[in-house]
Amino acid sequence: xxxxxxxxxxxxxxxxxxxxxxxxxxxxxxxxxxxxxxxxxxxxxxxxxxxxxxxxxxxxxxxxxxxxxxxxxxxxxxxxxxxxxxxxxxxxxxxxxxxxxxxxxxxxxxxxxxxxxxxxxxxxxxxxxxxxxxxxxxxxxxxxxxxxxxxxxxxxxxxxxxxxxxxxxxxxxxxxxxxxxxxxxxxxxxxxxxxxxxxxxxxxxxxxxxxxxxxxxxxxxxxxxxxxxxxxxxxxxxxxxxxxxxxxxxxxxxxxxxxxxxxxxxxxxxxxxxxxxxxxxxxxxxxxxxxxxxxxxxxxxxxxx
Amino acid sequence: xxxxxxxxxxxxxxxxxxxxxxxxxxxxxxxxxxxxxxxxxxxxxxxxxxxxxxxxxxxxxxxxxxxxxxxxxxxxxxxxxxxxxxxxxxxxxxxxxxxxxxxxxxxxxxxxxxxxxxxxxxxxxxxxxxxxxxxxxxxxxxxxxxxxxxxxxxxxxxxxxxxxxxxxxxxxxxxxxxxxxxxxx
Amino acid sequence: xxxxxxxxxxxxxxxxxxxxxxxxxxxxxxxxxxxxxxxxxxxxxxxxxxxxxxxxxxxxxxxxxxxxxxxxxxxxxxxxxxxxxxxxxxxxxxxxxxxxxxxxxxxxxxxxxxxxxxxxxxxxxxx
Numbered sequence: 001x002x003x004x005x006x007x008x009x010x011x012x013x014x015x016x017x018x019x020x021x022x023x024x025x026x027x028x029x030x031x032x033x034x035x036x037x038x039x040x041x042x043x044x045x046x047x048x049x050x051x052x053x054x055x056x057x058x059x060x061x062x063x064x065x066x067x068x069x070x071x072x073x074x075x076x077x078x079x080x081x082x083x084x085x086x087x088x089x090x091x092x093x094x095x096x097x098x099x100x101x102x103x104x105x106x107x108x109x110x111x112x113x114x115x116x117x118x119x120x121x122x123x124x125x126x127x128x129x130x131x132x133x134x135x136x137x138x139x140x141x142x143x144x145x146x147x148x149x150x151x152x153x154x155x156x157x158x159x160x161x162x163x164x165x166x167x168x169x170x171x172x173x174x175x176x177x178x179x180x181x182x183x184x185x186x187x188x189x190x191x192x193x194x195x196x197x198x199x200x201x202x203x204x205x206x207x208x209x210x211x212x213x214x215x216x217x218x219x220x221x222x223x224x225x226x227x228x229x230x231x232x233x234x235x236x237x238x239x240x241x242x243x244x245x246x247x248x249x250x251x252x253x254x255x256x257x258x259x260x261x262x263x264x265x266x267x268x269x270x271x272x273x274x275x276x277x278x279x280x281x282x283x284x285x286x287x288x289x290x291x292x293x294x295x296x297x298x299x300x301x302x303x304x305x
Numbered sequence: 306x307x308x309x310x311x312x313x314x315x316x317x318x319x320x321x322x323x324x325x326x327x328x329x330x331x332x333x334x335x336x337x338x339x340x341x342x343x344x345x346x347x348x349x350x351x352x353x354x355x356x357x358x359x360x361x362x363x364x365x366x367x368x369x370x371x372x373x374x375x376x377x378x379x380x381x382x383x384x385x386x387x388x389x390x391x392x393x394x395x396x397x398x399x400x401x402x403x404x405x406x407x408x409x410x411x412x413x414x415x416x417x418x419x420x421x422x423x424x425x426x427x428x429x430x431x432x433x434x435x436x437x438x439x440x441x442x443x444x445x446x447x448x449x450x451x452x453x454x455x456x457x458x459x460x461x462x463x464x465x466x467x468x469x470x471x472x473x474x475x476x477x478x479x480x481x482x483x484x485x486x487x488x489x490x
Numbered sequence: 491x492x493x494x495x496x497x498x499x500x501x502x503x504x505x506x507x508x509x510x511x512x513x514x515x516x517x518x519x520x521x522x523x524x525x526x527x528x529x530x531x532x533x534x535x536x537x538x539x540x541x542x543x544x545x546x547x548x549x550x551x552x553x554x555x556x557x558x559x560x561x562x563x564x565x566x567x568x569x570x571x572x573x574x575x576x577x578x579x580x581x582x583x584x585x586x587x588x589x590x591x592x593x594x595x596x597x598x599x600x601x602x603x604x605x606x607x608x609x610x611x612x613x614x615x616x617x
Contacts, residue, residue: 033341156575157596
């Protein structure tokens with residue numbers, strides 16, 4: 001069951017070029033075990049799978065292999081910037097725009113095992129004024145991950161990934177060797193199976209998280225998905241993509257807004273398809289965004305301390 | 306049972322919890338991935354050069370968490386932890402420290418599953434566990450790591466675990482070194 | 491960036507320091523809290539300390555309390571790295587002034603995630 005050095009080198013190089021992740025020698029066992037499910041479903045050994053990839057590098061196969069090797073436990077507050085952007089910039093603006101009352105609705109559109117929607121819920125629970133509440137609609141294609149997400153229970157290894165310690169003690173409780181998300185947080189999130197190729201869940205939403213899932217689709221489909229998202233997003237609502245993703249070159253119906261170390265997207269001020277007289281996004285655009293605050297260790301520490 | 310109130314452990318719960326802890330420790334620290342520490346299948350081999358690493362736990366529950374394996378496997382484990390290449394020499398000090406640390410992390414996580422507070426002793430490594438009078442082996446989990454035997458053992462120092470531990474719900478004489486329910490299928 | 495790795499296990503120090511090295515840190519090590527304080531008092535300048543809890547001579551909690559009591563060391567980020575995982579222990583550590591808390595066992599990615607949360611710039615990724 002040992003991968004040949006040659007095959008390992010090929011895979012390591014592929015992963016490095018696609019993801020900047022370095023697979024050092026010594027990780028052959030990891031490569032074997034991660035690629036085994038893929039190989040099995042193709043009726044091949046791992047060695048054969050890699051050989052096939054080399055001679056016939058089909059994009060979806062390459063993506064699947066890279067994903068299998070680079071996806072570890074889904075992390076909480078993934079990439080951190082979107083969540084601090086949510087807490088410090090997006091949320092205060094939306095609260096002000098809504099007059100400090102009512103309900104904010106968020107769609108977590110590729111929610112996987114739940115870390116993302118729960119992270120959003122915790123951020124909102126900590127940041128919303130008393131007269132407001134929030135609802136997070138969390139969807140994913142896979143029924144299996146949805147079931148896990150509904151349980152709201154995570155292993156110690158899973159909670160180690162990106163969860164600020166103060167959040168951990170505030171919003172989760174130990175349950176044996178695992179950690180359970182609090183009832184207050186779970187009550188804010190509803191989970192369901194959903195295919196992004198279908199009509200979106202009923203809007204309108206104030207925020208949509210569509211992170212690291214567009215990569216699986218071709219350009220035309222990406223555009224379709226983004227258009228469907230725009231249909232259920234409020235004019236002054238915000239779209240959050242993955243750290244390395246952009247709407248640029250995909251769908252021109254979005255304006256990029258720089259926030260902290262990243263970006264969020266709003267529906268473009270003018271869209272050719274919108275009839276005159278309809279309230280356009282321009283009316284909902286915020287008063288000038290404050291220049292993104294430089295996130296220093298000191299500023300972050302102030303929260304954790 | 307008029308022993309003083311102390312923590313009593315259910316052997317089958319111990320089995321599952323220790324299994325989960327061992328999986329997590331190896332997945333995170335040793336292998337970089339889950340699924341490489343598996344239940345041992347088939348007969349248990351005799352270890353020619355046994356290496357045992359253990360930590361003792363004190364408090365409401367007193368006992369010991371031990372890892373038992375063969376010297377070649379212990380060396381491989383040390384290399385994996387220290388990032389040494391396959392054929393590298395492992396000094397005795399490094400072996401003791403590495404295997405001791407695995408016992409420490411598994412023991413520490415096991416401790417935090419116990420109902421009451423407690424403390425962990427320093428990890429120790431040798432070729433055989435010290436004899437502790439009254440010690441009862443609650444569980445033995447033979448596992449396969451890279452195809453080699455690595456067994457995790459939980460020992461209790463308290464007689465209060467004896468009747469409960471041997472058989473989960475049966476009142477009977479203490480049966481040392483039995484898995485829970487072994488005789489009562 | 492500079493980190494100080496404090497743990498009585500040489501193996502654990504190597505694992506943590508090794509991961510931090512790959513993330514672009516210069517690392518120093520100490521085997522307990524007192525040795526770590528001696529290094530700081532001797533002028534060692536660090537941005538981050540990774541601290542085990544249970545150590546001889548001076549434990550991690552006492553080290554954290556000492557560092558936070560000294561204004562000269564105000565800018566050092568303090569992260570516990572320990573098997574102690576009871577809720578009450580985590581709360582104690584945070585109350586004593588630790589900024590973050592990593593439960594053993596952890597993966598290299600977990601360290602990277604924590605550093606990201608703390609705003610400590612890292613290079614590359616550990617595999």
